[in-house]
Amino acid sequence: MKRFSQWVLVTSVPKVRRRSRVTPPWWFTLPALLLFAFVVLVPSARGVYYAFTDWDGLDPELAFVGLRNFTDMLNDGDALQAVWHTLLIAVAITVIQNGIGLLLALGVNSTIKTRNFLRVLLFAPAVVTPIVTAYLWRNLLGPDGAVNAVLGPWGRDWLGDPDLALWMVVLVVVWQFAGYSMVIFLAGLQSIPREIYEAAAIDGTGPVRRFWSIVRPLLAPAITINLMLSIIGGIKLFDQVYALTGGGPGHATDTISTLIYKDAFTLGEFGYSIALAVVLTVIVAIVSAGQFAVLSRNERAAS
Amino acid sequence: MTIMKKSIPVGLAAVLLTAACSSGTNANSDSGGDNKTLTLASVDQGSIEDVVKAFEAANPGVKVNFTTSGADQYQAQIRTQLSSGTAPDVMTVWPGNGNPGATYVLAKPGYLLDLSDQPWAAKLPDSFKSVAQYDGKTYNALFGLNGIGAVYNDDALAKSGLKAPTTWSQLLTFCRDAAAKGTPAYALGIQDNWVTQLVLYGLAATVVFGQDRDFNTKLAGGQATFAGSAWTQAMAKYQDMSKAGCFQENPLGTSYEASQTLAATGRTLGIVQGNWIISLLKGKNPSGKFTMTALPATDDPATFLMPAAAGAGYGVNAKAKNKELALEFITFVMSPAGMKLFNEKQGSLPTLPDAGTTVDPGLTELTTFVRENRTVPFMDQLWPNAKVQQTMLSGLQEVFSNQATADAVLKDMDAEYKKGE
CATH class of the missing domain: 3.40.190.10 (Periplasmic binding protein-like II)
Incomplete structure (x- = not known):
């Protein structure tokens, strides 16, 4: 965390000190690049090839089918629905998780006595494996679970109702990772020099104005990191969905990732499944590149 | 991401299995006798352990290296192993068609050994024969039914x-x-x-x-x-x-x-x-x-x-390293002793009539329906x-x-x- 707050400091106040350094020769990166190519790039590229075949994961004879897997996707209601669910989940998680994370960070950054205890408590869920959290919530949200026991007559079939199940997935992810966003925001908040607050207080600003004109711009790097992490995490969400609902009822909570898994390992349609994975990769790449471009422009404007 | 996660245990299992095979061959050249190591992959967690123990006891000097896993994971693993030539000698195979580890699916590309000449193959009742066979040949030793x-x-x-x-x-x-x-x-x-x-x-x-x-x-x-x-x-x-x-x-x-x-x-x-x-x-x-x-x-x-x-049975890898021992294991599974052990552990009924399995008294009606071909x-x-x-x-x-x-x-x-x- 310490390293991170230093980084935030350096990027947010770039003009303070800039060391002049000799640029190291590019071939210093060669060993790392070769390893990366061998472990990631080459296998991925070879994997992409299968997206254009009808491979079933077993038969050594496979036929090249061109773009058929991709055109099939356009006619596959389940796949289109899964893309929609994925985007919905990603946006909902990004907005809610970071909203709550920011409020929590502002709270535990204040001078309340129990702040250290609260920081640990709020971050604790992020330490647990997502699959464990999901099974826990699956029991809590069951028809006879603790949630319904507390709610009594207002209890619902949270995971069995197709209109609610998707939001329960979002709830579980936000519950687990709001503390994670909080920690990153907190690091950003602590890098804001106290003098700026004092100067603003002397100028007579209220808390809202202080947040909007000082905290928000100086927090820009932390916001960038948090939005990137949560939107990418949301788009490729798998564990929580699979453990909570298995994509059901029906296909009501299927995401691209759960479909990839089902198509490959339950149905043996590896070619189609890999084509879906390629689409997922493209979506992640476009969204994160776009988001990064917008946010880093804001960051520059803010600093 | 998931595919990566999945492939790690699969890769590991493959390495372990190859290691097991090669150590078996080494032991063989030292003693100068028959290969005494059988490799086996199974989904029958909780029952295969006892069957392996009984098989080893009945065949002194024989060692069975086996792995067990859940059906989902197993289906992914076995396909990878078969297509890369690292599959075990004996493996769980599901009857009929319709899942990635089923008889039709694995027998069609030639991954399974033809078991038609085994004595039990002719004795299987017709309703099970149809799902143990592909193209008229028997590939699956089906021991239990549900x-x-x-x-x-x-x-x-x-x-x-x-x-x-x-x-x-x-x-x-x-x-x-x-x-x-x-x-x-x-x-x-x-x-x-x-x-x-x-x-x-x-x-x-x-x-x-x-x-x-x-x-x-x-x-x-x-x-x-x-x-x-x-x-x-x-x-x-x-x-x-x-x-x-x-x-x-x-x-x-x-x-x-x-x-x-x-x-x-x-x-x-x-x-x-x-x-x-x-x-x-x-x-x-x-x-x-x-x-x-x-x-x-x-x-x-x-x-x-x-x-x-029929529940999942066992097939023999067409490229089994130790074909004879694999067939011996299949014979044991289909023998009255092996079938009784398996089915009593699993709470299922035997597929062959003379197995002498003790069936749970709550299943009397099912037993009657099976006997009456209903x-x-x-x-x-x-x-x-x-x-x-x-x-x-x-x-x-x-x-x-x-x-x-x-x-x-x-x-x-x-x-x-x-x-x-």
């Missing part, structure tokens, strides 16, 4: 003062009475989507196959469809049961695990499940007694059929691809949550069926 029916918690039933129904009309009355007493008739845990099919199979056995035992042949020949057959009646009866209050509230939020607790502790009077459920229910309620009967689907009990099908295989075992069943499973969840109609689901199944292999 049935689906209504399983009652005897104590809960006695306490309610109700009697287990023996006709369809009685069933609906039974459900209404049971619901009125606050203990619904059957626990239904369809959050796990494979459970959705069990009631439907129980009904379809009588409703579809009672009228026409050759329905599957007609379906395959294109003379029949799901949407244009008695499958619509089976679907309608499933929904009638739901409307009559046969199941506890919120079945879609109830897991398989939770449904077992309901039935075991008497919060429902029973559960519609396979015979394997009896040992699971006894695990949750050791003093309980559980009895399985056919699920009534018409008002004429003489026409009742029960779904009963069973039909699980419907999916002869469907041409895995998609038909998966369409049915998620479709039934959609029917229960009003996202789809039963007719639409059957039409979707027809569409997937027509796509063939």
